[in-house]
Amino acid sequence: SIFFDRTHTPRFESKEEIPGGVIRGCLARMISRLAGRSEQNRKLEEITRGTKLAALGENFSKIRITHAFPGNTCFTRPVKPPLSLVKADALYDAALLDGPALINGKAPDFSVDWKDHGDINQLFGWPCLDRELRVRTAIDRENLRKESEKLFAYDMIVPAGYCWLARVDLSAVDSNQREAVADQLAALFSHGLLGLGKSKVSVKTRLLPSGSVEDAHAIDQIENWMGIDALLVLTLQTPALLLDPAEMAAKKSAAALFKNYQTAFKGLTAALNLERFFARQNLSGGRYQHGRFQNNATYRPWLLTEAGSLFVFSVKQYDKAVQDVKKWLKTGLPFPPAVLKGYKLGDDTARLWEKCPFVPQNGYGEIAVNLNIHAEYCPEGEAFQPIERIENEEVNCE
Numbered sequence: 001s002i003f004f005d006r007t008h009t010p011r012f013e014s015k016e017e018i019p020g021g022v023i024r025g026c027l028a029r030m031i032s033r034l035a036g037r038s039e040q041n042r043k044l045e046e047i048t049r050g051t052k053l054a055a056l057g058e059n060f061s062k063i064r065i066t067h068a069f070p071g072n073t074c075f076t077r078p079v080k081p082p083l084s085l086v087k088a089d090a091l092y093d094a095a096l097l098d099g100p101a102l103i104n105g106k107a108p109d110f111s112v113d114w115k116d117h118g119d120i121n122q123l124f125g126w127p128c129l130d131r132e133l134r135v136r137t138a139i140d141r142e143n144l145r146k147e148s149e150k151l152f153a154y155d156m157i158v159p160a161g162y163c164w165l166a167r168v169d170l171s172a173v174d175s176n177q178r179e180a181v182a183d184q185l186a187a188l189f190s191h192g193l194l195g196l197g198k199s200k201v202s203v204k205t206r207l208l209p210s211g212s213v214e215d216a217h218a219i220d221q222i223e224n225w226m227g228i229d230a231l232l233v234l235t236l237q238t239p240a241l242l243l244d245p246a247e248m249a250a251k252k253s254a255a256a257l258f259k260n261y262q263t264a265f266k267g268l269t270a271a272l273n274l275e276r277f278f279a280r281q282n283l284s285g286g287r288y289q290h291g292r293f294q295n296n297a298t299y300r301p302w303l304l305t306e307a308g309s310l311f312v313f314s315v316k317q318y319d320k321a322v323q324d325v326k327k328w329l330k331t332g333l334p335f336p337p338a339v340l341k342g343y344k345l346g347d348d349t350a351r352l353w354e355k356c357p358f359v360p361q362n363g364y365g366e367i368a369v370n371l372n373i374h375a376e377y378c379p380e381g382e383a384f385q386p387i388e389r390i391e392n393e394e395v396n397c398e
Contacts, residue, residue: 016069023193028044035047056181061361064360065166071162075165076216080307081121082235088102089106098276103384110278125215169331218371221371222322234325235369240309240364258277261311265336281305283304285301329367343355
């Protein structure tokens, strides 16, 4: 992330997690080097053909690597807190409330209003990472002197004492090649990751058997509350591409946003019906993404739904819902048809990575289902006072 202070000095702030796409990028570069090729514009299946990494190169686009989250311990992966959490003298979760309410006679504060998130992050397994600020200045290459008024700063994570945890999914690889791909990937990981991040550091890695890493809170409780009269609560663990910004630009209201999310999930499954949501959105783009993924066509930034966004569904078809949600837990949320059409991504889902960086294979669209906190922290009894709903509230979608 990049920020500007009052002196207009840019400050580049490191995120706590390592995107799956960054890990995949390091692996792709290592595969090319180990295969003895350095061409950047050639596909891995061409570069590795006839080498010991042939199976890995041929199936690389089918491998999904989730974002790597920092853990308090090396075998417990943290969970993103849902945006339905509120504070009103104490911590509550509003996910299961069917409308706005006062809690303990007060309007609850959502996370955007909190002064400190440390206690909540620790509740969900996130460590308090140390940071280091380094200030630099641009250099005039002709005169080999510093340029005036060209300061910038790096706000960096100090990684010592922590490990980052990600998951690798090979379910999309053909069964007759899966073992070879797994062996070649394990051999590649044994070298560590080379050239990670802006500072191009080397990172030690270990590939562990499935089930070695637990989540700070169970994320796959599909059958909790499932049933015709029950609810399913889905929380994004990483950002997801769910909305077409052209649709949101046309109508800027809460009702329009709800309708767009409802359309998105209807395009993914007929077994669930969206009842309500707690979500935030942001735009991602810039010169590189425009040239790399949009072929210098009309510039259209990506409208992402942020991690922590929560969606509450009623269950229309139980067996179908279980089948679809289990698939999403393994592979991440796919792109809804409206997104494929709106961004002109085409129908070849196997090669979406060539046109968009936010594909599930890069760790985006990871979900958690039915976290225990929704029921444990739901306000009840005298603490809960429902109030009249305000319809068609305008929201700023620009």
